[in-house]
Amino acid sequence: MPKITKIEPVVPLVKPRLKVAAYARVSKETDRLMHSLSAQVSYYSDLIQKNPEWEYAGVYADSFISGTSMENRPELQRLLADCEKGLVNIILCKSISRLARNTVDLLNIVRHLKEIGVEIRFEKEGVNTLSSEGEVMITLLASFAEQESRSISDNCKWGIRKRFQKGLIGTANKHILGYQYDEQLQRYAIIPEEAESVRYMFQLFLEGYSYQQIADKLTAAGIHTIQGNNFQEASVRNHIINEVYAGDILRQKTFTPDPISKVKVKNNGEMPQYLYSDAHEAIIDRETYALVQEELKRRNAMMNPTYFFTGLIKCECCGNTFTRKKSKLRGHTYVHWICRSKKEKGRTCNSDNFAEDELIKICTATIGKDYESRIKAMSVDVSGNVHFTLKNGGRRMWTNLHLHPAKHPHTVTDVFLGKVVCGKCGTVYHRSNGKNRWCYWKCYGKQKHICNNVNFTDYQLRVISAHILGTSELYDEMFIRSIDQIIVLDGGDLKYIYKDGSEKIWRKL
Numbered sequence: 001m002p003k004i005t006k007i008e009p010v011v012p013l014v015k016p017r018l019k020v021a022a023y024a025r026v027s028k029e030t031d032r033l034m035h036s037l038s039a040q041v042s043y044y045s046d047l048i049q050k051n052p053e054w055e056y057a058g059v060y061a062d063s064f065i066s067g068t069s070m071e072n073r074p075e076l077q078r079l080l081a082d083c084e085k086g087l088v089n090i091i092l093c094k095s096i097s098r099l100a101r102n103t104v105d106l107l108n109i110v111r112h113l114k115e116i117g118v119e120i121r122f123e124k125e126g127v128n129t130l131s132s133e134g135e136v137m138i139t140l141l142a143s144f145a146e147q148e149s150r151s152i153s154d155n156c157k158w159g160i161r162k163r164f165q166k167g168l169i170g171t172a173n174k175h176i177l178g179y180q181y182d183e184q185l186q187r188y189a190i191i192p193e194e195a196e197s198v199r200y201m202f203q204l205f206l207e208g209y210s211y212q213q214i215a216d217k218l219t220a221a222g223i224h225t226i227q228g229n230n231f232q233e234a235s236v237r238n239h240i241i242n243e244v245y246a247g248d249i250l251r252q253k254t255f256t257p258d259p260i261s262k263v264k265v266k267n268n269g270e271m272p273q274y275l276y277s278d279a280h281e282a283i284i285d286r287e288t289y290a291l292v293q294e295e296l297k298r299r300n301a302m303m304n305p306t307y308f309f310t311g312l313i314k315c316e317c318c319g320n321t322f323t324r325k326k327s328k329l330r331g332h333t334y335v336h337w338i339c340r341s342k343k344e345k346g347r348t349c350n351s352d353n354f355a356e357d358e359l360i361k362i363c364t365a366t367i368g369k370d371y372e373s374r375i376k377a378m379s380v381d382v383s384g385n386v387h388f389t390l391k392n393g394g395r396r397m398w399t400n401l402h403l404h405p406a407k408h409p410h411t412v413t414d415v416f417l418g419k420v421v422c423g424k425c426g427t428v429y430h431r432s433n434g435k436n437r438w439c440y441w442k443c444y445g446k447q448k449h450i451c452n453n454v455n456f457t458d459y460q461l462r463v464i465s466a467h468i469l470g471t472s473e474l475y476d477e478m479f480i481r482s483i484d485q486i487i488v489l490d491g492g493d494l495k496y497i498y499k500d501g502s503e504k505i506w507r508k509l
């Protein structure tokens with residue numbers, strides 16, 4: 001056999017040039033904004049054009065006030081869109097903190113770009129996101145960056161707290177109705193005429209007038225807020241609950257839990273509060289003030305009676321508790337239990353809501369009719385499942401099958417054809433499209449107005465069937481192999497009849 005010499009093909013050494021862009025960010029806080037911006041732009045365009053392997057793809061520059069929010073960064077959005085279109089292979093960026101100041105945003109951007117093959121090079125940190133250590137480095141650096149920003153914010157808070165503790169109170173509002181802050185004496189001084197208005201307001205409250213009635217009476221008497229506006233329910237309430245009128249000052253009524261969003265939220269006891277008694281001359285004497293507090297409590301109790309679930313249900317998404325929410329829609333009153341974070345300013349949560357009657361049914365079905373005497377604690381997890389801790393130490397769970405159509409994905413399942421039978425009128429369920437893009441299964445008798453049995457979305461039937469078959473999602477073949485028929489009982493419970501004749505019932509709550 002002849003000896004064969006293998007010859008490697010000659011590959012021309014011309015690689016396509018990489019399209020390189022830069023992302024710059026300048027803060028409006030600096031006076032030299034425009035200078036800084038144009039300096040960054042020319043720095044990067046030089047840097048990119050000097051490299052023969054690189055093709056200049058532009059400099060994207062955002063200017064904005066504070067680096068903590070991802071909103072209002074049109075240039076970054078444009079850059080990401082251009083990456084998507086394949087117009088950019090490499091992004092140069094001064095430092096990690098320029099691109100994002102919180103870990104989540106940063107990692108989202110980095111990971112997404114990595115997936116589509118776009119590399120980011122951070123100059124200051126010397127990190128290249130497509131390198132093998134890239135992700136590890138990014139995660140570490142990002143968490144350092146976040147800690148740094150957190151500790152700066154903590155330092156500020158610490159300084160303020162120290163001042164509180166030393167009794168250096170200061171004040172957020174130099175002028176409130178009835179008081180002007182005296183810079184020399186470092187305390188509030190009474191404005192006699194306004195103090196009369198305050199006394200009048202408190203007096204009306206003790207006489208039993210509602211906030212709205214008080215607001216109306218103040219307006220009628222020509223009394224306005226210090227901004228010169230008419231009083232409203234909320235502004236009256238804010239004056240009535242202000243301890244300043246009794247001569248006290250309470251500090252840290254609000255705090256900033258997230259240094260990244262910098263939003264103030266109400267202090268529900270997460271942080272210490274500082275009370276200075278007799279910090280200045282009172283407008284409302286102690287006795288009257290105590291009566292007002294009693295009256296406030298009485299009115300609150302009337303408006304917010306305690307329910308069995310009050311303070312009992314913990315939200316596992318955000319750590320807050322669930323609260324009762326009553327709402328009216330087209331003459332109907334709806335009562336729901338929702339995560340408190342959805343009601344509080346500066347917080348938010350996307351956990352599930354529960355109608356009160358639904359929640360009671362969940363408790364009854366899972367724990368029993370005597371649930372009130374047996375449940376010690378409840379929590380709702382991210383999937384909307386309800387977990388119970390019982391007084392005897394036992395644990396239970398109610399599986400949420402996401403039965404609220406708003407959360408249903410759009411599915412269309414053939415294996416249900418001819419398998420779903422109405423237990424009320426005997427006709428077969430058929431498939432139809434609802435006005436809201438979901439595919440529904442409906443009793444055919446409904447169309448002929450001879451039956452009113454319950455409809456199911458296709459997704460509901462899939463989830464319930466999977467639950468019955470003991471799998472996390474529905475496998476069509478498994479369904480065909482095992483289930484002979486689903487009978488929709490009157491009221492919406494489902495009776496699954498297996499091929500071997502056995503039965504299983506799924507109970508709608």
Ligand SMILES: [Zn+2]
Nearest residue numbers: 315318339349
């Ligand atoms: Zn929550």
Ligand SMILES: [Zn+2]
Nearest residue numbers: 422425443451
């Ligand atoms: Zn029917």
